[in-house]
Amino acid sequence: MEMLTAIRNSALGLSIFAVITSGAIALTQVSTKSQIEINEREARAKALYQIIPKESIDNNLLEDTVEISDPALTASNQPVEAFRGRRNGQVVTVIIPVTAPDGYTGNINMIVGINADESVAGVRVLAHKETPGLGDKVELKKSRWLLSFDGQRYEGDDDPTWAVKKDGGRFDQFTGATITPRAVVNATARAIHYFREHKTALLETRSDLNATAAGAE
Template sequence: MKFLKKIIINAFLMTLFSIFSLSSIMYINNITKKKIIDHKEKEKNILFKQIIPSNLYYNFKKKHFFVRNKLLGDQKNHNLWLFFKNKVAKAAIVETVAPDGYSGSIFILVAAYFNGKIIGVRVLSHKETPGIGDKIDISISNWITKFNNMNVVNLKDKSFLLKKYGGKIEQFTGASITPQSVANAVNRTVFFIKEIPLMFSLKK
């Protein structure tokens, strides 16, 4: 009887310990997850301020949506922010992806007006080769700023080809796949932004 009682007590203590451990892990995971999300949101806000004029950032109302479109590089949900002035949509920022980077997918933030004029572009994350393909990162070079004020005419806009192919995009020494991949993604994404007023029945 004493032996059975001892087993029950030990089982109870082990169960209690397991519940406590699991609860602790879940609690820590939730805290860590929230911190990661908050950190990413802060990074995005910093990038927002870098790629759009202060007037647009502070004086326009920003609304968030999720969108799914093959022009954004995959079939996943992508973040979309629309900027309104007097209830009229003026511009958009979209999280997009270049799926064909040299070392994998390149995640990008693109801001543009609905007429196809690019406001700014920033790379959110990538795995490109250090010293070569990583020049797409604003912390490495200002290459990404060359898209500012470019206009997208259509999906086959030759301006977004590398110069060696007759376009206007600078390539890197020893790297052509990475910059062309980013340029293609920017072209597709801005073309998507041009279609947003029709998709959302918005006034330009």
């Protein structure tokens, strides 16, 4: 009888331990996920304000958004937020998220700032898995290559110069790595194309937030 009681107590103790351990693991996972999301938001905010400095606009860039959805932009049907910078109530720059699915080692998640006159305000890479020392030059801290987009204009599909120099274009490729910069150049072109197609909605001057731009037709 005593042995049976001991076995029961041992089983109960193990069950309680398992429940506590599972709960602790779950809490840790939730906490880790929350911290990752916080880090991603902070990194995105930093990149957004690199493209549109706070002192150059008079609205809250992080709150003035428009929801967009186009698989050609993000390789997903999920809607994303574009961010709008204003001066004197007028939208002067829109920052559009775009994914380059054809990076050397997978997706390259980017944001592309486009001015109202359709010139490029800036390009930043938010996440990638490109080869260290080669493709990772898409990071501003590793190379100033991304700055070569500033002020550039894309004339459309018939613009042969919107390509890396190896393909007859105006943008440098990286030594030993052409696939990565080519993917970024092409993704930037897609963002500009989307901007042109939905310019009226994206430059809507109403102050209400989260207006919706039409998806690709």
